[in-house]
Amino acid sequence: MPKKIRVLIAKPGLDGHDRGAKVVARALRDAGMEVIYTGLRQSPEDIVEAAIQEDVDAVGLSCLSGAHMTLFPEVVRLLKKRKAADIVVAGGGIIPEDDIPKLRKAGIQAVFGPGTPLADIVRFFRTAAKGA
């Protein structure tokens, strides 16, 4: 049996909006992946630690509070620092259009805004994990 794709769904910062993160976690699980959900109020350090401990292929970050420009790149930076840059990072939330190229440049491989079909997110993680 092929190894299951492992994904960490994480809520960085103080944002309490967890509807999207939970729906995505469930969609990935229904698509046959192993999903670990961090719960709320995780620091970038907590998230990176969990990603390494859980040996995940990818991390999905969700933030709707507007703090994504600080928190998302920090996760990527810390993963590099911990020599875990092979873990793919994607993000989603209430994110202004102008921020998307900046996040991509900072190493967030995909940014999913409101209305993104779940199928697109599943496809992204499947492809990303194969590449990893």
Place this chain on the structure above:
Amino acid sequence: MAEAEDRKELEARLKRWESTTLKEALAANPERREEFVTTSSRPVKRLYTPLDLEGKGYADRLGHPGEFPFTRGIHPTMYRGRLWTMRMFAGYGSAEDTNKRFKYLIAHGETGLSTAFDMPTLYGYDTDDPEAKGEFGTCGVAVSSLEDMQVLFDGIDVSKVSTSMTINGPASVLWAMYLAMAEAKGVRWSSLRGTIQNDILKEYQAQKEWIFPPEPSMRLVVDTFEFGSKRVPQWNTISISGYHIREAGATAAQELAFTLANGMEYVRWGIDRGLRVDEFAPRLSFFFNVHNDFFEEIAKFRAARRIWAREMRDTFGARDPRSWLLRTHAQTAGVSLTAQQPEMNIVRTTIQALAAVLGGTQSLHTNSYDEAYQVPHEKAVRIALRTQQIIAHESGAANTVDPMGGSYFLEALTDELEEEAYRYFDRIQEFGGIIPAIRKGFFQQEIANSAYRYQKEIEDRERTIVGVNDFVVDEQPEVEPLRVQEASFRAQLERLKRIRRERDSKRHARALDRLRKACEGDENTMPFLVDAVKAQATLGEICDVMREVFGVWEEPLLY
């Protein structure tokens, strides 16, 4: 009996219609789908008739407006007397930034203020706390000190305007700041009107901006009931909120049921404190979401009033009719806004706002079309406010009381929602009440299940969302950006530093020490909070004391 004969006659006619007129029509033109459902997946019948309301008397079920059970509205004249309060939720950046937005909204005709706080403030952290990194002013205003509160309401006459504050975990601290701010302006507390959200139960269930565990949090809430009823009698010390429950994914019936069940839990805690129900119940207020499904939403407001009136009178023994009234604020559904073709959100918001008005709300916020991207910019907010003004002054919806009352469909929906709410009340009871059910993740799981089902329906195209899964265009949306200024952040850090440097450190330490003792004991914490904020203790410092005494909540993990 004439009624029974009428009913038989109606039944016979309906059967005849089904077997002739309808049958022929269906044979020629089948319906668009096999089953029609509401936004909450509630099945909707083809046709509603007086048969759906059989045995349910007008007087008992509806009553006249301003009379028990208030299904048709809490005031006899509703909007013919006074329009609802147009209250736009606003807040971003520093107190200065938001003060400007408040004045802009007042200048454009809004009639009440509503404050959105940023994430650190919601969690009881100061702007300079390491936990607050990157979150300053992004989704609300940062208020860390009494001085911030004073800047926020600078030049605004708080003896005239009513102010709502969306704050929960540290609600009593922010309220203490508001009271101290008013006092410094020379405004008597007895003349202050407004609302603190202060609904901690729905934080554990849905909004997730909790600090302390449920029991000490409930004690703080009851402290505000007790203090408010004596010292700030026109203030709504709680806004029992379904809004966030719905936004997190609940159906209309779950929103209705969980909100009212929470409301009853607050009443129980108030009574357990030794308060008479009529002492505090008239200051309990509500806050509901208003989503896309026009009729279901109207029905929800009507069912809520009827259930609340009955429970307050018959279960809790309230004698003062003001205790029976479910007074509510409403907000259009943020979650219904789309990032795709964002201008269409103006249309969605209009339909939702009209439903809130037809549902008989006392106060309304309309969302701005750009909110799937950011905190709204000025013009988007103005359009949202104008939407309410058009409904109020042009649509005619405000000219008569409960214009939808008597619609077979609406009355049947109202009854159905009511029945479903009571089924949930029983289930909550089986868990041993609200707090045990929270600890077991009951509400959280129910809400997550509904959210996932809704998303799957969109995914499978069982549900059409215009511009998202149908009627799609390939275009770059035009949204004017709104950014929190770095200068606001630096000024806020400076102000905090100055406050800490210049305050009377002995008075500050003494106030915090007395607060700690009050938290450890069973005195009402409100007077100590007012003293602490006057002694220039910051929000974070005060909440740190409380965190030390009360501990912090950790939620059950599930998805």
